Amino acid sequence: MTQNIYDDPVFFAGYAQLPRSRQGLQGAPEWPSLRALLPPILGLRVVDLGCGYGWFCRWASDAGARCVLGLDVSTSMLAEARAQNSGLAITYDCVDLEHLSLPTASFDLAYSSLALHYVADFAAVVKCVHDSLIDGGRFVFSIEHPIYMASRAPQWLMDASGRASWPVDGYCREGPRTTNWLADGVVKQHRTIATTLNTLISAGFGIRHVQEFGPSQAQVAALPELTPELERPMFLIVSAQR
C-alpha cells in the first residue's frame, strides 16, 4: 500500500500546524485557482481523493452538493474530518488510493488536492476515476509540480547576486522521491507533466485546463517569505473532462 505518512505522529503534528490545516481552504494559496476550475457544485455528486481534514468536503456540502464522499488512507485525518467537518451530505471512508475502487458512473466531479503525487500507480487511479464519472463529468486535481519534485537535492540555489534558482535533475527518471518534509523519509512519486497528461488522455479524458501554480503578487506582498516561489511553479493543477 501507499506509505501512510499522515499517521506518523511526527508528520501529523507538523501537518496540524500548517495554515491549510488550521485555516482550511483559506490557508491554501492555490485554492482560488482550483475553485475557478470547478463546475457549479449545486446538486453534484462529488468524490474527494485524499480528503485530509475534510475542508473541501465541507465546502462542497455547504455549496449544495447532493452528496460528497471523502476518502483518505489516514485514520488520524479522517478523525479530524469527522470532528471538524461533518455534514449530512458527507460520507468519510478509509481508502488506500493505491487500491481505489469506486462505483461506476456515480459521480459528477472527482476532486483531489495534493494527494496523487503519493500514488505509484497513477494510471489505475485515473482509470477508476474515469469509470466512476458520468459522461461530461470533471476531474480537477492538484499535485506537487514535477519541476518541484524531480531533483535529488530540492533546495533553492542562490547566485552571487542573491537571486534564487531551483535545480532540476532526473526530471525524466520517474519514480519515488524521498524527502524530509515535516518528518523524515516522506516518499512521493515523481512523474513528468507529459506522463500525467498522457495518462489522462489515454484513459479517455479531454484536457480542459492546465495551471502551473505559483503565488500571486498579492500573496507574495502579504507573505514576503513566498518571494522565491515566483521563480518556479510549486503545484500543477489540471482540469479534465470525461
Next chain:
Amino acid sequence: MTQNIYDDPVFFAGYAQLPRSRQGLQGAPEWPSLRALLPPILGLRVVDLGCGYGWFCRWASDAGARCVLGLDVSTSMLAEARAQNSGLAITYDCVDLEHLSLPTASFDLAYSSLALHYVADFAAVVKCVHDSLIDGGRFVFSIEHPIYMASRAPQWLMDASGRASWPVDGYCREGPRTTNWLADGVVKQHRTIATTLNTLISAGFGIRHVQEFGPSQAQVAALPELTPELERPMFLIVSAQR
C-alpha cells in the same frame, strides 16, 4: 516582425554546421519522437511552419503528401531548401510567422520543428493554424522546453560529486529570453507549458499527446556528450487535433 536571426551571417554559418543541417532529419535526435506522432502522410495537404532547409518538406513529399507548403522568414534558409530539397509537391514561401496567414480549411497536417518559440504572439499562430486545418486535422510541433528556456542563466550547475542540475528561475515570467547560441543576442519567447497547452485548447484543439523530449539511452551511448541531457527535457513536443 520576428527577429530573423537565421539571416545573420554568423548565425547562419554556425547553423549550417549543426548535424540537423548537414544530415537532415537523421541529425535531429527528436525526429523519431515527432515522426511517431504524425498521421500517415499519403495524400495529405501539409504546411511546415519554419521549414528551414526543407528536410521535413522533402520527407513529406517523398512519403506521398498531396502538397507541401514550406514557410520560413529566412531567405537564406529558403535558398538552401530550394537547392537541396525541392520536389514537385513542394512550394516554399517567405513568411513571417508573427503575421501568418493561411487559407481556411485547406490542410490536413500542420507541422513545426523548433520555430514557434521565436514567435511572440503564439495565440495568433495557433488560431491561424486551427482555421487552416480541416476538422480532424493535426497540429504536431516541437519547441524548446520551457524548463530549458526559463532561466536568466541557462547553464548546467555541477554539484560536488560532479552531477549536473539545470537551473529554473523566472519560469512564471513569460516573455523574451536573450541568449548567445551560434550568435549573440538570439531572442526567444518563453511561455509556460500551461500557456502553450491552454492556448491550443482555447483555440479549439484537443490535446492528443505531450512529450518532454530528452535523448534515449541509445542516443547517449552513441554520443556521450549528451549525458547531462538526461537530467532535464530539452524539447516539448505536442500533438493536437482540430
